[in-house]
Amino acid sequence: xxxxxxxxxxxxxxxxxxxxxxxxxxxxxxxxxxxxxxxxxxxxxxxxxxxxxxxxxxxxxxxxxxxxxxxxxxxxxxxxxxxxxxxxxxxxxxxxxxxxxxxxxxxxxxxxxxxxxxxxxxxxxxxxxxxxxxxxxxxxxxxxxxxxxxxxxxxxxxxxxxxxxxxxxxxxxxxxxxxxxxxxxxxxxxxxxxxxxxxxxxxxxxxxxxxxxxxxxxxxxxxxxxxxxxxxxxxxxx
Amino acid sequence: xxxxxxxxxxxxxxxxxxxxxxxxxxxxxxxxxxxxxxxxxxxxxxxxxxxxxxxxxxxxxxxxxxxxxxxxxxxxxxxxxxxxxxxxxxxxxxxxxxxxxxxxxxxxxxxxxxxxxxxxxxxxxxxxxxxxxxxxxxxxxxxxxxxxxxxxxxxxxxxxxxxxxxxxxxxxxxxxxxxxxxxxxxxxxxxxxxxxxxxxxxxxxxxxxxxxxxxxxxxxxxxxxxxxxxxxxxxxxxxxxxxxxxxxxxxxxxxxxxxxxxxxxxxxxxxxxxxxxxxxxxxxxxxxxxxxxxxxxxxxxxxxxxxxxxxxxxxxxxxxxxxxxxxxxxxxxxxxxxxxxxxxxxxxxxxxxxxxxxxxxxxxxxxxxxxxxxxxxxxxxxxxxxxxxxxxxxxxx
Numbered sequence: 001x002x003x004x005x006x007x008x009x010x011x012x013x014x015x016x017x018x019x020x021x022x023x024x025x026x027x028x029x030x031x032x033x034x035x036x037x038x039x040x041x042x043x044x045x046x047x048x049x050x051x052x053x054x055x056x057x058x059x060x061x062x063x064x065x066x067x068x069x070x071x072x073x074x075x076x077x078x079x080x081x082x083x084x085x086x087x088x089x090x091x092x093x094x095x096x097x098x099x100x101x102x103x104x105x106x107x108x109x110x111x112x113x114x115x116x117x118x119x120x121x122x123x124x125x126x127x128x129x130x131x132x133x134x135x136x137x138x139x140x141x142x143x144x145x146x147x148x149x150x151x152x153x154x155x156x157x158x159x160x161x162x163x164x165x166x167x168x169x170x171x172x173x174x175x176x177x178x179x180x181x182x183x184x185x186x187x188x189x190x191x192x193x194x195x196x197x198x199x200x201x202x203x204x205x206x207x208x209x210x211x212x213x214x215x216x217x218x219x220x221x222x223x224x225x226x227x228x229x230x231x232x233x234x235x236x237x238x
Numbered sequence: 239x240x241x242x243x244x245x246x247x248x249x250x251x252x253x254x255x256x257x258x259x260x261x262x263x264x265x266x267x268x269x270x271x272x273x274x275x276x277x278x279x280x281x282x283x284x285x286x287x288x289x290x291x292x293x294x295x296x297x298x299x300x301x302x303x304x305x306x307x308x309x310x311x312x313x314x315x316x317x318x319x320x321x322x323x324x325x326x327x328x329x330x331x332x333x334x335x336x337x338x339x340x341x342x343x344x345x346x347x348x349x350x351x352x353x354x355x356x357x358x359x360x361x362x363x364x365x366x367x368x369x370x371x372x373x374x375x376x377x378x379x380x381x382x383x384x385x386x387x388x389x390x391x392x393x394x395x396x397x398x399x400x401x402x403x404x405x406x407x408x409x410x411x412x413x414x415x416x417x418x419x420x421x422x423x424x425x426x427x428x429x430x431x432x433x434x435x436x437x438x439x440x441x442x443x444x445x446x447x448x449x450x451x452x453x454x455x456x457x458x459x460x461x462x463x464x465x466x467x468x469x470x471x472x473x474x475x476x477x478x479x480x481x482x483x484x485x486x487x488x489x490x491x492x493x494x495x496x497x498x499x500x501x502x503x504x505x506x507x508x509x510x511x512x513x514x515x516x517x518x519x520x521x522x523x524x525x526x527x528x529x530x531x532x533x534x535x536x537x538x539x540x541x542x543x544x545x546x547x548x549x550x551x552x553x554x555x556x557x558x559x560x561x562x563x564x565x566x567x568x569x570x571x572x573x574x575x576x577x578x579x580x581x582x583x584x585x586x587x588x589x590x591x592x593x594x595x596x597x598x599x600x601x602x603x604x605x606x607x608x609x610x611x612x613x614x615x616x617x618x619x620x621x622x623x624x625x626x627x628x629x630x631x632x633x634x635x
Contacts, residue, residue: 057614057618058618058619061611061614061618062615065465065608065611065612065615068607068608069468069469069472071604072472072476072601072604073472073475075600075601075604076472076475076476079479079597080479082593083482083483086486086593087486090486090489090490
């Protein structure tokens with residue numbers, strides 16, 4: 001490098017004409033046999049890499065598929081939350097105007113609603129027995145599933161936080177029990193965060209446990225639990 | 239006099255016929271649990287509104303008749319929801335869902351609204367299964383059950399119409415052989431699979447004159463089929479969520495819609511009564527005038543009886559004209575009622591349909607990703623190169 005710093009007309013001219021200093025060219029020529037050897041070795045190893053890459057690609061695609069499926073599950077859970085919020089809002093609005101709507105609607109559901117007890121339950125909150133709620137002027141949610149008791153007028157609806165039973169151990173966060181083994185969720189990505197939030201908001205203990213299982217599978221399926229104190233993937237990346 | 243009697247008879251015959259035709263129809267109920275292999279899932283599409291989407295002049299003309307676009311759009315969701323419930327209540331079917339246009343289901347029901355007032359509903363319905371076998375293609379028409387408009391009644395005014403469709407579908411289902419059920423389900427699965435991973439399921443379905451049949455079947459435990467089944471499960475979750483939004487629409491619409499239909503029913507009845515009375519008076523008046531003139535001519539001058547008949551006839555015609563003016567008022571009232579409910583329906587529809595579109599948008603993005611992943615997986619697993627554009631524009635799912 002020191003030689004380059006000195007003004008050497010031969011080097012400058014060769015650089016200008018050939019694009020590289022003659023000395024460098026000479027050095028390259030002397031290294032040619034070694035380079036060929038290296039290329040041959042690389043050729044051999046590239047076949048191995050190609051095999052690995054296909055395997056890796058397949059695994060990567062499997063992971064990607066699993067991740068998109070989890071994302072989809074989270075999307076549906078989020079939609080359920082939105083629906084729930086809409087129902088709560090409608091229920092609150094109905095609470096104010098329950099008696100009023102009773103007269104307007106001709107009260108009530110269709111003749112089919114008699115059969116909703118069976119079909120409605122399986123469809124979750126899908127049945128629209130709101131007419132029934134309005135009929136009685138109870139102010140209950142229009143989407144109150146058939147067969148479920150309708151809250152009486154003016155009765156405050158229980159928020160998810162309030163209804164959470166607190167049996168067993170575990171940390172309580174925002175009124176919702178969080179299992180000890182799932183950590184504090186600081187390093188959650190967006191999917192994990194959605195799953196965690198859905199689990200925290202879930203009132204049904206069985207469903208909540210399933211959500212936590214899904215959260216565990218998603219989070220720790222990809223990454224070891226933080227108990228080992230190893231730096232996380234994100235932290236090790238530059 | 240004879241003519242008058244004949245006319246009265248003509249006017250009263252349709253009413254009697256309607257009374258006979260409009261006996262309530264009950265949906266046939268399963269008396270015992272139907273085994274799984276004899277259950278088929280039903281998809282019902284949002285109905286066609288029957289209003290041309292881009293023809294503003296046609297829309298204007300329809301509005302003049304009291305047919306409003308937003309009401310029809312709401313009804314295009316309301317009617318399938320009622321049909322869904324009617325089918326669910328029978329116990330003869332698997333899952334019954336309102337599905338997006340591109341859905342692949344065992345039995346698909348489509349419909350178009352031909353006419354819908356509080357008094358009468360007329361819809362065209364077609365139904366076919368996954369193999370392309372046509373089940374139904376006919377029009378259903380029904381007068382509203384007046385009991386439904388009695389305060390505190392809990393009957394759907396056109397429940398009999400939905401029950402009749404449910405019964406007709408059941409009749410078609412009962413005509414199937416046991417092996418048909420398996421084939422319908424298999425074709426439905428393969429259609430879904432080939433829409434999601436066309437390269438992997440190419441050649442699994444044969445099509446001849448619009449009828450589909452499996453030409454070969456995936457091996458037991460085929461990994462690609464397992465992945466597709468896993469995605470299909472999610473597809474059902476998505477459609478169930480969509481159905482909850484439609485149920486939300488149903489619940490929000492029920493009160494105002496029932497109110498509108500009830501008022502519309504009363505107005506419609508009054509309108510028809512006035513029309514009938516007007517026509518009768520005009521005809522009777524015309525006949526009296528004609529009779530009066532003839533009687534006078536036969537008598538060789540203006541006889542008293544003839545003059546009385548002419549005067550009476552003129553009075554009847556005037557009364558008929560007055561009734562015609564009243565029908566115009568009722569028509570205007572009907573239009574106003576519809577216009578008022580139209581705004582309300584629009585608000586409800588925008589709210590729910592906005593959510594539906596948002597959800598569908600997110601899900602469509604996911605489907606595009608799945609198609610891409612499955613395409614790449616197929617290429618990685620088989621070494622067969624796949625056209626990268628193949629997964630981008632699927633025919634259906």
